[in-house]
Amino acid sequence: MTLVHKTYGKGRVRVMRVHRGGGRHEVRELSVQAMLTGDFDRTFTHADNLRTVSTDTIRNVVNIVARENLALGNEEFCRAVAQRLLDSYDAAETATVSAHETRWARLTVDGTPHPHTFTLDGNGKPTASVTMSRSGTRIESGVAGFTFLKATESGWARYHKDPYTTIPETDDRIAATSMEASWLWRAAPADYAAANALILDTMLRVFATTYSHSVQDSLYRMGTAALDAVPELDTITMACPNKHYLLLNLAPFGLDNANQVFVATDEPHGQIECTVGR
Missing domain, CATH: 3.10.270.10 (Urate Oxidase;)
Structure with missing residues (x-):
């Protein structure tokens, strides 16, 4: 049998960015999906996870890029996440990052x-x-x-x-x-x-x-x-x-979070x- 196609990643990464420009705030809420293709066949076919990045890690990348780019528009934000994924993981051949905005x-x-x-x-x-x-x-x-x-x-x-x-x-x-x-x-x-x-x-x-x-x-x-x-x-x-909107703990990644990046949750x-x- 042949593995015809494979992709994986993280969906519904709900992130709220608050850009505090003096007394004026800007808010951007996105639901992000980040999907990878690449040299991950053996995770599917041989139970070998050595080259496969955890989906939890992919979520963390989205949140880190959010903290570093509080004011980016949707297209540029998706581009920044995709670039970070490709720069970080040699096994990845493509990164497809899509987002739906909740507009305020x-x-x-x-x-x-x-x-x-x-x-x-x-x-x-x-x-x-x-x-x-x-x-x-x-x-x-x-x-x-x-x-x-x-x-x-x-x-x-x-x-x-x-x-x-x-x-x-x-x-x-x-x-x-x-x-x-x-x-x-x-x-x-x-x-x-x-x-x-x-x-x-x-x-x-x-x-x-x-x-x-x-x-x-x-x-x-x-x-x-x-x-x-x-x-x-x-x-x-x-x-x-x-x-x-729950404040994300970004300290493990060496980043502060002064009420700027939040995970959105309804339940x-x-x-x-x-x-x-x-």
């Missing part, structure tokens, strides 16, 4: 682009619900899957600790979520679309411009601000899973929910 659009607050807060490009789906009976009508509006993040000005510290606790305290982390929110009307606004836009803008302004001690802290203040801004609201309910996630009312 800079949030505008009061007409000014915010330095470190972003919303997912093509974001969110407006929702509406009406329950009508002979005794009255209940109207709710909302948004599903509205995703946003801030690259700094967020922390998680001074929480309960016990022998099961492993997460370290931090006063500077990425805070990101994909929010499901609905709000109950106690009276009809003059314009539902304008009122809904004001609610979302108000919540994002709070998120962007104030320090977040936790997602819980931000949600309560966001809900309170929305109720203050729109008197026709009765309650607002928010469900926000954490989108985790498991913290699930934070609350309802704020008058």
